Amino acid sequence: MTDVLTPSQRHKNMSRIRSKNTKPELKVRRWLWEHGYRYRLNVKDIPGRPDIVMRKYKTVIFVNGCFWHGHVGCDKFVMPKSNVEFWENKIRTNKARDEKNHRILREAGWNVIVVWECELKSSSFEETMAKIVSKIGKNPQKPFEYPTPDSGFAVAEPEAPYSPK
Numbered sequence: 001m002t003d004v005l006t007p008s009q010r011h012k013n014m015s016r017i018r019s020k021n022t023k024p025e026l027k028v029r030r031w032l033w034e035h036g037y038r039y040r041l042n043v044k045d046i047p048g049r050p051d052i053v054m055r056k057y058k059t060v061i062f063v064n065g066c067f068w069h070g071h072v073g074c075d076k077f078v079m080p081k082s083n084v085e086f087w088e089n090k091i092r093t094n095k096a097r098d099e100k101n102h103r104i105l106r107e108a109g110w111n112v113i114v115v116w117e118c119e120l121k122s123s124s125f126e127e128t129m130a131k132i133v134s135k136i137g138k139n140p141q142k143p144f145e146y147p148t149p150d151s152g153f154a155v156a157e158p159e160a161p162y163s164p165k
Helices: 007-014 022-033 084-107 127-136
Strands: 052-055 061-066 111-116
Touching: 007 084, 022 052, 022 061, 022 084, 022 127, 061 084, 084 111
Parallel strands: 061 111
Antiparallel strands: 052 061
């Protein structure tokens, strides 16, 4: 019996892989939310559809699985023994796509943070989150200020005195 999967078997197995709401991503999101950071998820109009988008800080966070993104030197990244050509190509194209999207985002002024799955182990989680927070804080944007009524902007309705009926 051979270890090589047919394309339909491979598709069936890979269709079960989640790309959103993974355990590592949920762990990072929960921590950020509990510490007062607000964000959007998987914003479609931003290259690479980052896992976490913090427009206030013009920061995006990608929470990468070590296997799927080819984290070199990591215990969680081991090239499969079967169908090697397919997996090498798959991981190589994932890495190239990541690099391209990160470059585009940086050129557009975004702060790009990549968090690896292996960095979120219980023993190193708080240290990892401290590094993330220090990187977020390096790119604060001026928050949007709403115009005041006396700033020359038209007011929707003129002020009328209150008169009870």
